[in-house]
Amino acid sequence: MTTQEAFYNYIVRLGDDSLILGQRISEWCGHGPILEEDIALTNIALDLIGQTTNLFELAVQIEGKGKDVDQLAFLRLEKEYTNLLLVEQPNVDFGYTIVRQFFFDVFRKLTFEALCQSSDEKLAAIAEKSLKEIKYHLKHSSEWVIRLGDGTEESHTRVQAAVNTLWKFTNELFYQDEVDQKVIELGLGVDTSLFKEAWQLHVEKVFTEATLTIPANTWQHEGGRKGTHTEHLGYLLSEMQYMQRAYQNMEW
Amino acid sequence: MVTEKDIWEHLEQISDPEIPVLSIVDLGIVRTVSITDDCCIVTITPTYSGCPAMNVIQEDIIKLLSPTIDTKVEMTLSPAWTTDWMSENGRNKLREYGIAPPEHEVDKSVLFAKPTVVPCPKCKSSHTKMISQFGSTACKAHYQCLDCLEPFDYFKCLK
Known part of the structure; x- marks a missing residue:
């Protein structure tokens, strides 16, 4: 694998994470539990799609084949998406959505803080810009984890169930392969193993306040980075890609 | 020319x-x-x-x-x-329009920290409360004045 290929794949992975999560959260539009949360979730979705646009614009420049970002976003097959399994999981309920967001926000914040030092100026600029938004997202999801975990019996039971189900997707956040090795070597990307402990500590701190516990099961699920997804991604893509496939090359 | x-x-x-x-x-x-x-x-x-x-x-x-x-x-x-780049003129125009301009500090690092005091753009009272960090557009938060009871937008601080 050449450096160019590795860097391209690395950027697409970062973009796929925010694209798929942005699409997933936007399913809440018009269905939020209260108006303020409907607005908050759609705002977060918009930030994530915006970050994806910036990342994909960089990816197509690196690839240098004159591709359009819409092609990358909308016209790949399921196995060509390399997002984390965590972000494609269904919304289920508000508590589940918040727990998924919280795990992702802590990880994304640590990743983008480190990416501000990337040896690629453009990636560092995207990281710096996105980080300001991610801090708001993290504050939002953390507060809700605490409010729901330490809330009523019903809210506690629901978020704890979400934690129990989603925990098996958290190890994948720190998955690394030849793509990562190459970009880490050149200072383009970041070594996520350096902040795995910080991620765990942050989660534990918020969970303690939220009276939530981390499940003891150790079995972990992975495959997203290589295009092996859970059953949920296909349904999401069919909805997301419908317009581009039905009306090819359509533009807003 | x-x-x-x-x-x-x-x-x-x-x-x-x-x-x-x-x-x-x-x-x-x-x-x-x-x-x-x-x-x-x-x-x-x-x-x-x-x-x-x-x-x-x-x-x-x-x-x-x-x-x-x-x-x-x-x-x-x-x-x-960053919202620091907004001109003084811009801040005044926002206030007249009914949107509270960004304060010069951010408070997003501490959980449940007291939100920034944002004066009501209508009655100038500092007795206001944050309803949601996310408002009608990405750049705004949603507040309410506890004296005149008017809900208002706050152009949130971004640094």
């Missing part, structure tokens, strides 16, 4: 489509204007990554300037936009 100063003045006519009371110059998103060989390059930076107004603003700049001079609009992400 059109000068860079003329262009800056012209650009004050373009408003943010989501907050029409603010010009793009007041907002601080026009970073540089440079004229070379009869061509003008305007560099702008987005407030938020997903801000849907950026495309409209880009088109507005070209529509406004192209009868005078050949114009290109470029986008830059670094340094990232």
